[in-house]
Structure formats: C-alpha cells, structure tokens
Amino acid sequence: MATDVLVAEPGATLATIASAAGVSRTTLHSHYPTRQALLRAVAERAMRVCAEAISGAAEGGGDVLARVVAALVPVGAHLAFLWRNPSFDHDPELGARWLEIEGELRDVLEVAREEGSLSADLPDWWSVHALFALVYVASENIFLGRLAPLDAPGLVLATLTSRRDAIPARIGRPR
Amino acid sequence: MATDVLVAEPGATLATIASAAGVSRTTLHSHYPTRQALLRAVAERAMRVCAEAISGAAEGGGDVLARVVAALVPVGAHLAFLWRNPSFDHDPELGARWLEIEGELRDVLEVAREEGSLSADLPDWWSVHALFALVYVASENIFLGRLAPLDAPGLVLATLTSRRDAIPARIGRPR
DNA sequence: AGCATTCTGAACATGAGTGTTCAGGATCGA
DNA sequence: TCGATCCTGAACACTCATGTTCAGAATGCT
Structure with missing residues (x-):
C-alpha cells in the first residue's frame, strides 16, 4: 500500500510509490492526477x-x-x-x-x-x-x-x- | 533563525531560508556547502x-x-x-x-x-x-x-x- | 472472436531547486 | 587611505521529480 512507503519515506518519488504499489507510474497518474491528489487520498x-x-x-x-x-x-x-x-x-x-x-x-x-x-x-x-x-x-x-x-x-x-x-x-x- | 523557517516549513527553499536569515543565498552556501550540511547543522x-x-x-x-x-x-x-x-x-x-x-x-x-x-x-x-x-x-x-x-x-x-x-x-x- | 477497458513502457517537455562561479560592493581594522 | 575579509546579485549548468502523451500489450466481458 502507498501508505507504507509514504510513512517510511514521506518524500518518496512517484516512481517509488508506484512500483511499491505494483503499478506503473502512468497508471498511478491516471488514478491520481497529481502528487498532491495522491497525498490527499492517502x-x-x-x-x-x-x-x-x-x-x-x-x-x-x-x-x-x-x-x-x-x-x-x-x-x-x-x-x-x-x-x-x-x-x-x-x-x-x-x-x-x-x-x-x-x-x-x-x-x-x-x-x-x-x-x-x-x-x-x-x-x-x-x-x-x-x-x-x-x-x-x-x-x-x-x-x-x-x-x-x-x-x-x-x-x-x-x-x-x-x-x-x-x-x-x-x-x-x-x- | 533558520530553525524557525525549517520548523514551519521543512521543505523550505534555500532561497527562503537565506532571506529569512537575512543573508543572500550565496553567503548561505559559503557557510553550508549543501542543503544537507545546513540541515545537519540546525x-x-x-x-x-x-x-x-x-x-x-x-x-x-x-x-x-x-x-x-x-x-x-x-x-x-x-x-x-x-x-x-x-x-x-x-x-x-x-x-x-x-x-x-x-x-x-x-x-x-x-x-x-x-x-x-x-x-x-x-x-x-x-x-x-x-x-x-x-x-x-x-x-x-x-x-x-x-x-x-x-x-x-x-x-x-x-x-x-x-x-x-x-x-x-x-x-x-x-x- | 470481437470489443472495451485498463495497464504499460517509453519518450518528451517543463519547472524548480541546487550548487558553482565571478565581478563588484560593503564593512572594518590598521 | 589601504587592504583584507565578507557579502551580494546575477548568471549559468545540472539534476531530478513531475506531468503529459501515445502506441501497443494485457485483461476481461459477451
């Protein structure tokens, strides 16, 4: 889950988060348009x-x-x-x-x-x-x-x- | 003091920190070569x-x-x-x-x-x-x-x- | 098989922060 | 007044995360 990565490393790259979540960065962007949106969702x-x-x-x-x-x-x-x-x-x-x-x-x-x-x-x-x-x-x-x-x-x-x-x-x- | 800025905004730009400390960014760099060095010092x-x-x-x-x-x-x-x-x-x-x-x-x-x-x-x-x-x-x-x-x-x-x-x-x- | 949806990898443009350099100005003590 | 030291603003190259686009693969449903 994205939470785990972000707890361990709050400044984690979207690429890092995506791979940790088992999806590509592109897919991540399709769900959450911006980093801010992802953070808010989490x-x-x-x-x-x-x-x-x-x-x-x-x-x-x-x-x-x-x-x-x-x-x-x-x-x-x-x-x-x-x-x-x-x-x-x-x-x-x-x-x-x-x-x-x-x-x-x-x-x-x-x-x-x-x-x-x-x-x-x-x-x-x-x-x-x-x-x-x-x-x-x-x-x-x-x-x-x-x-x-x-x-x-x-x-x-x-x-x-x-x-x-x-x-x-x-x-x-x-x- | 740099601490105050960094407490309020941990991701503050070196430019922000410098101006808050009343010096130019160049001077800041002369004291602390890298951002990391500054953070450590603080x-x-x-x-x-x-x-x-x-x-x-x-x-x-x-x-x-x-x-x-x-x-x-x-x-x-x-x-x-x-x-x-x-x-x-x-x-x-x-x-x-x-x-x-x-x-x-x-x-x-x-x-x-x-x-x-x-x-x-x-x-x-x-x-x-x-x-x-x-x-x-x-x-x-x-x-x-x-x-x-x-x-x-x-x-x-x-x-x-x-x-x-x-x-x-x-x-x-x-x- | 046909179709729609979703995911993927790659490429690209962009912006922002960082670190470096340098010539010139300010300050201060001798 | 001279010289040393420090500070300044500007410019520059560089790196890196971000966001976007797109053609193609994978998946799933009928």
Whole structure:
C-alpha cells in the first residue's frame, strides 16, 4: 500500500510509490492526477482508518478507554503519516476532518470519565492530544522493535490513567 | 533563525531560508556547502539546545521533574524540527547523539523517581519517550494558541505523574 | 472472436531547486 | 587611505521529480 512507503519515506518519488504499489507510474497518474491528489487520498484514507478504530471501540460496554487505545495502536503508522507530513499543516479541509476525529475521541473519553477509568481533572482536549501522542510514541517503538505490540496499550493506559494494573508484567519495573 | 523557517516549513527553499536569515543565498552556501550540511547543522544545534535544557534543569535540588519539563516546553520547536524531519530518520550520527540526550533525560527521571515525584512503575525508557511526546504536544498547542505557555508544564506534569496539584487552576476541570 | 477497458513502457517537455562561479560592493581594522 | 575579509546579485549548468502523451500489450466481458 502507498501508505507504507509514504510513512517510511514521506518524500518518496512517484516512481517509488508506484512500483511499491505494483503499478506503473502512468497508471498511478491516471488514478491520481497529481502528487498532491495522491497525498490527499492517502491522508483521507488514514483518517478514515483512525475514525473507524475509534468508533469501533466506542461500541460495547466495559472498559472503553482500554478498547480505544488498543484499537489505535495498530493504526499508529497512519497517525505517523498524518502527523509528520508537512503538506497537511495548512490544509483547511483535512484540518477540519481531523477536528471531527478529535471530537469523536473526545466523546469516547467522556464516556471513559463517566466509567471512572479516566481522571476527570484534565481538560478533555488535552486528554485527546495526550492520548494520540502516547499512542504514536508507542507505535513508533513497536516499529523500532523496542516494544512488544501486546504491551503497548498497557503502557499508554498506565501513563494516561496511572492505573498500575494496566502495566504489562513483562516490562513493568520491580516494585 | 533558520530553525524557525525549517520548523514551519521543512521543505523550505534555500532561497527562503537565506532571506529569512537575512543573508543572500550565496553567503548561505559559503557557510553550508549543501542543503544537507545546513540541515545537519540546525539539527545539531537543536539537539544541543535540548541537551542544555535538560542538564540545566538537572542542577539544583527540589522538584527536578517540574524543572526539566518547564525547561523543555520552550524548546518544543526544536523538538518539532528533529521529530518531523524525515531526513534524520536514518542518520546514524544524529541518532546516536539523540540517544545520548535520551540518556541524560533518563538520568534526570531517575532522580525524580528517587524524589518520589515520578512513579517507579513504568520502564524508564518509556517515561523518557512519553515525556518528550507530551512536551511536544504541549508546545504545539501553545503554537496554535490553544494553551497558555505558563499552563503547559502543569499539564504535562499532571499527565505524567497524576499529581493533581500540578494542574493549572485556569484550565483544570471542575472537580 | 470481437470489443472495451485498463495497464504499460517509453519518450518528451517543463519547472524548480541546487550548487558553482565571478565581478563588484560593503564593512572594518590598521 | 589601504587592504583584507565578507557579502551580494546575477548568471549559468545540472539534476531530478513531475506531468503529459501515445502506441501497443494485457485483461476481461459477451
């Protein structure tokens, strides 16, 4: 998928992207007339993936916070793409779309607060940003091989909520 | 300063950077033969700034954690530059230098743990990454005008340590 | 087999950023 | 005032990604 290449190398050539996608550059151009169009399409897809992860976790009862974190960690690469791509910084449309996603996550966190799994002291917008940032860092460390995928959600949860029970036994420090 | 331009627009032209720095492109080339050389120089400077913030905060007794967070927030732009610039991802030298900086922060956090201001449950490397990520997010929100600079350290501290007293009264939610 | 659609490789034009050179101007200390 | 040093603007060649075009091959449907 084009996302993978663009995450690894944001400045990748269209030729590189095309060959990674298994098509010719000409075909790529026929689908996405310009580079900008391709980037936007990938960005929109990345946002959709994130949004689906969030809304998927929102359904069902129980520990919503744990579910949303666990759902977001695997899509960390998409987060990285959106996050690190400078060309989206000043794009109003994508910015608005992202605000929507932040809103969805904010709703989820609101439920988590009612459940008591998230401290009610911090402003909600901050919790949203902190969550995204921690998930991103976790997925980056997974990518670098420093963190086991199954341990990541626990670390993020523990940091975000100071719930000791969330810390994976494998990596927790001796108490 | 070149950093400011490069943070705002990582792909900025040498002409843009030069004019922002108040010199001609020719002069810029005389100082830094290639674009790569310039980027490296800015990166090294950014790392030095971060390192100095950390080591500066390490001196003196009392709440080390609060001091290091407060010292790092203002250099968030440098963090952003290092963080978001793809060309550093595979640079062994810069990577090694950054590991040193992480080590310095890890030492500071070790002291903070002994002081009792930081939970001893999480792995130290994770605390380092989480701290950087939260500081980055805070400084980004400062840049966007959503967060008052003086409130930022409190938010980061509160998230990292669940110390309720660190939450700025201005932005804390009603309890 | 016939037809339509899609993909492909190659070629080409274009534009933009980069790096180089150089002659002349500005600055500053002796 | 002289000389050294640094800065400047302009011009130039070069590289490279991009976008376009097109004739032909491949695929798939009827």
